[in-house]
Every structure is written in structure tokens, then in C-alpha cells.
Amino acid sequence: MGTCVSTLSGAIVLMPTGYSYPMPSSFVAHQRAPTDPYYFADVDVKNMVVGSRYMLGYDNAGTFTELASGTCSQTDFTIANVPAYANPFLLELRVRKSSTGTKYIPAKSFGYHTASGVTLYVAQAVDEVAM
Amino acid sequence: MAIAFDHDNQIISLSSPHTTLLLMQDLIDAIRTEEASEPGLQYAKIADATGKTDIGGGVVSDITITLLNNWQIEHAPGSYQAVLKGGQVVGGLGGNPIKYVAGVQVKLIQSVAGTIVATGSGVTAQDKTDIVNGVWADSNATTLTSDVGFIKNIEGGRWRIVANQMVFYAADNTTEIARFDLKDAAGSPTMTAPYERVRV
Numbered sequence: 229m230g231t232c233v234s235t236l237s238g239a240i241v242l243m244p245t246g247y248s249y250p251m252p253s254s255f256v257a258h259q260r261a262p263t264d265p266y267y268f269a270d271v272d273v274k275n276m277v278v279g280s281r282y283m284l285g286y287d288n289a290g291t292f293t294e295l296a297s298g299t300c301s302q303t304d305f306t307i308a309n310v311p312a313y314a315n316p317f318l319l320e321l322r323v324r325k326s327s328t329g330t331k332y333i334p335a336k337s338f339g340y341h342t343a344s345g346v347t348l349y350v351a352q353a354v355d356e357v358a359m
Numbered sequence: 360m361a362i363a364f365d366h367d368n369q370i371i372s373l374s375s376p377h378t379t380l381l382l383m384q385d386l387i388d389a390i391r392t393e394e395a396s397e398p399g400l401q402y403a404k405i406a407d408a409t410g411k412t413d414i415g416g417g418v419v420s421d422i423t424i425t426l427l428n429n430w431q432i433e434h435a436p437g438s439y440q441a442v443l444k445g446g447q448v449v450g451g452l453g454g455n456p457i458k459y460v461a462g463v464q465v466k467l468i469q470s471v472a473g474t475i476v477a478t479g480s481g482v483t484a485q486d487k488t489d490i491v492n493g494v495w496a497d498s499n500a501t502t503l504t505s506d507v508g509f510i511k512n513i514e515g516g517r518w519r520i521v522a523n524q525m526v527f528y529a530a531d532n533t534t535e536i537a538r539f540d541l542k543d544a545a546g547s548p549t550m551t552a553p554y555e556r557v558r559v
Binding site for chain 1: 384390391396397398400402404409411422
């Protein structure tokens with residue numbers, strides 16, 4: 229596992245753990261490609277109805293692109309190591325529950341992903357029409 | 360599958376048993392299930408729905424489904440009449456929620472004040488009593504009752520000509536209910552040659 233260090237030219241140099249700056253005569257081990265994530269951070273989700281299905285993603289030139297998905301087993305949980313492909317990086321969390329029992333109107337939550345993570349709050353409304 | 364979803368083309372396809380009859384309840388149930396499915400989550404919401412407001416006596420307002428974006432309902436090919444009941448569906452491509460299919464005539468009833476009755480008439484015995492009492496308490500019903508009673512008394516009670524007047528009594532032959540002056544052809548009071556009566 230290495231530590232990412234920015235060089236003056238803007239390239240990122242992967243250094244062995246324990247080094248915090250490029251050593252003289254060191255070489256570039258890895259350079260960040262334009263498609264690589266800026267960073268990875270956790271996304272905290274709050275207040276989701278247990279049993280809801282969710283999908284975390286972002287708008288990629290008009291197309292919703294999935295980053296993570298699943299079915300929640302508790303109201304508050306964390307989606308770990310979510311990549312960011314822009315800065316700021318707008319995340320969209322889609323939440324839907326149409327399984328047995330009370331059903332809920334499809335809901336969304338948005339938030340800007342940061343290097344220190346983001347918390348997305350979910351507010352689901354009971355669907356009085358669907359059975 | 361009776362109700363199938365094509366997200367790429369935004370088409371809701373109907374097949375048996377929903378070919379000729381589609382209830383709005385079945386449609387919104389299927390839509391919500393599809394939206395919450397794993398493939399459905401990758402796409403935007405298909406429809407909004409309102410309605411089913413309880414208005415008492417087991418009766419609820421009907422369902423209005425608004426198809427979002429370019430979603431449309433497409434019936435299976437054939438030559439038949441299809442009916443959509445239990446509310447209305449609006450929205451869709453260009454404001455048309457039903458996709459044209461040659462040979463299929465779709466009967467879509469769109470109302471602004473429809474209701475859904477849960478079972479039977481949805482009217483309870485107490486509702487019936489309240490309705491009946493309400494009708495009889497109306498001023499029109501009170502007037503009608505009084506008028507019918509007057510006619511029955513006129514037809515069934517005592518008539519009497521006295522002092523150039525005709526007197527009508529109720530069925531008890533005692534209670535006076537109407538009195539008329541009798542006049543002859545010249546307009547003079549008479550008991551023997553009446554041409555006219557004038558109520559007094």
C-alpha cells in the first residue's frame with residue numbers, strides 16, 4: 229500500500245508507505261489517468277426504511293451510472309469507499325420499496341461527495357395508492 | 360408476463376389477462392414493483408399516482424396515474440376492444456398515455472370525480488337511514504307531504520254549501536280545510552247557479 233503524492237507537474241507518484249515526498253532520483257510508478265477516481269470516501273446513509281432497495285450513482289452525461297446498490301437491513305448504514313469522478317461530485321441515491329407490507333413512493337436523495345465523505349438523508353413517504 | 364416494461368423504449372406492454380381489461384390498481388401495483396426491481400432502479404420513476412382518498416362508507420376516490428416522460432401503454436396486437444377502469448391514466452408521450460395499435464380500440468374513461476366502491480354498494484344501513492331522513496327533512500319533501508294531505512282531505516272529507524259558500528272539511532268531516540265564495544254568471548253570490556268559486 230502506498231501514499232499518493234502530487235508532483236509539481238500534476239502527476240501523482242505512488243511512494244512506498246512511510247515516505248511523504250518524492251525522493252531524489254525517484255521515478256513515476258503510477259500516473260493518474262483522466263478516468264481514474266479523484267478519491268474514495270464513505271457515504272453515510274440515514275433514515276432509510278428497512279427492506280428498501282437502493283442504488284447509488286451519478287449522472288454521467290445524461291445517463292444514470294451505478295456506483296453501488298443493495299437492500300438495506302438497517303435504517304442507518306455506510307457505503308464504503310465510494311469513488312469520486314469529479315470535484316465536486318454530485319451523488320444520487322435512489323430508494324424504492326415495493327416488497328410486502330407497507331409500500332413507499334420512490335424517493336431520491338442527493339449530496340456532494342467530498343474527500344471526507346458525505347451523508348445522505350432519506351425521506352420516504354408511504355404509498356397510499358399501490359397495494 | 361401480463362404487464363411488462365420496456366425501459367429503453369418506455370413501453371408498458373399488456374398481455375393476458377390484462378389485454379381487454381386493465382384496472383388502474385393493477386397497473387400502479389405493477390409499476391411500483393417494477394420501479395423497485397433491480398433493473399428498474401437504474402431508470403427514473405415511471406409514474407406518479409394519486410387518489411384512493413377515503414370519502415366514507417367504504418368508498419374511495421378513483422386513481423389517477425400520470426405516466427412520466429415518454430411512457431405509454433401498448434396493447435397486444437389484434438382486433439378487439441380494451442377497457443381501462445378504476446380511474447384514469449394521463450401523461451405519456453405527447454400527452455397520450457395509450458400507444459396506437461392497429462385493430463385495438465381502447466376505451467379510456469377519464470373523469471374528474473370518479474369513485475371506487477370497495478364491496479357491494481359501499482353504503483351501510485346507517486347511511487341509508489341518514490339519507491332517508493335527510494330527504495324527508497328537506498323543505499321540498501315537507502311541502503309535498505302537506506300538499507298530498509290537502510288533496511286527500513278534499514277528496515275524502517265532507518263538502519258543504521252554505522251561505523253562498525262551499526266549505527271543504529278534512530276526512531274527519533269536522534276540520535275545515537278550505538272555503539270558497541260561489542258566484543253566478545254575473546258574479547253575484549249564489550247557492551243555486553254557481554259559475555265560479557273564489558277561495559276565501
